[in-house]
Amino acid sequence: MTAITPTTVPSTEPTIATEPGAAHRTATPRHFLMCPPTYFDVLYEINPWMDLAVPVEPGRAMAQWEALRTAYEDHGHTVHVIDPVPGLPDMVYAANGGVVVGGRALAARFTHDERRPEGAAYEAWFAAAGDLGVTSLGQAAELDEGEGDLLLAGDVLLAGTGFRTSRAGHAEVAERLGVEVVTLELVDPRYYHLDTALSVLDAADGTVAYLPEAFSPASRAVLRERYPDAILATPADAAVLGLNAVSDGRHVFLTDRATGLHDRLRERGFEPVGIDLSELLKGGGSVKCCTLELRPAGAVEGSA
Ligand code: ARG
Numbered sequence: 001m002t003a004i005t006p007t008t009v010p011s012t013e014p015t016i017a018t019e020p021g022a023a024h025r026t027a028t029p030r031h032f033l034m035c036p037p038t039y040f041d042v043l044y045e046i047n048p049w050m051d052l053a054v055p056v057e058p059g060r061a062m063a064q065w066e067a068l069r070t071a072y073e074d075h076g077h078t079v080h081v082i083d084p085v086p087g088l089p090d091m092v093y094a095a096n097g098g099v100v101v102g103g104r105a106l107a108a109r110f111t112h113d114e115r116r117p118e119g120a121a122y123e124a125w126f127a128a129a130g131d132l133g134v135t136s137l138g139q140a141a142e143l144d145e146g147e148g149d150l151l152l153a154g155d156v157l158l159a160g161t162g163f164r165t166s167r168a169g170h171a172e173v174a175e176r177l178g179v180e181v182v183t184l185e186l187v188d189p190r191y192y193h194l195d196t197a198l199s200v201l202d203a204a205d206g207t208v209a210y211l212p213e214a215f216s217p218a219s220r221a222v223l224r225e226r227y228p229d230a231i232l233a234t235p236a237d238a239a240v241l242g243l244n245a246v247s248d249g250r251h252v253f254l255t256d257r258a259t260g261l262h263d264r265l266r267e268r269g270f271e272p273v274g275i276d277l278s279e280l281l282k283g284g285g286s287v288k289c290c291t292l293e294l295r296p297a298g299a300v301e302g303s304a
Contacts, residue, residue: 025202025250025269030077031132031294032246033125034069037061037092038084042282046112047192049284061279065092068253068275068290075251075273080132080294082125090115092280093289095147095195097122100134101157101177103297107139108146111164122146122292133296137176144169147292148193154203155180160194162186162216184223185216191238195288198223199245201252201270207231209245209261211238231268237261244286246293253287 042050069079098107107123110116119139126136149165151158159170159181174181191197197214201207209231242258256274265272277286
């Protein structure tokens, strides 16, 4: 006998005409780690976005960061905050601090000397986060810029290389976290971290968005094969770091400037949440860069 489940949707429920597919997207609550931009500035140039001649407005940077944090909380997510360290202006880009899978955290080893000390700061935070279901595995031995280059997509970690995280770093992550790693080679210095060129939107149905031109021909072929239904971003959307996005499975938090990508997301049933992070863009980062996902032990893996 097949049980018949009566529908519980009241017939008066309004339909959202502009988001026809939204009904099949489900948000799951996330735990994020963020670092306030207290000491954020552009004091060196380690990516093409950074320009010592362009001043940062500290008050604006903080207000924008607070708005991102509030947007997460308003959508049901939990934001944990790591204390910023004076003299580490890029520490606001928390995604680079490490990668956490199944509650096990591997802290970063940065490519550039200017950012190196951030690895220890994030490692110390992970080591003290046992009550959140996080266990520290220490710092990576190989070059590894955390979720800047390591994006969990279901049961694999998509792993960028070419500018920061090394292939040896990928091998180390695979071994220490026990996760299959898919190496992707980045070729455009503007998209120096994987999270500037690719966004995992829904790991369950394999929806990702990426900029093909940011990858080597071989890596494009890997992406085409693995994600035939991917959203292909335009150069214009990538150039405002639109792909530097965070998805909870339904809501996609991204810069308000990537309007074309907002439309593509709506067509696929996502709800874009536009955020103005123009000050953080001066350091070469946007929404995802400011956000490290904590996946505590026991949490459902495979979440985007
Ligand atoms: N100025 C920083 C750097 O070049 C920006 C890091 C952005 N973070 C990211 N996850 N893409 O290292």
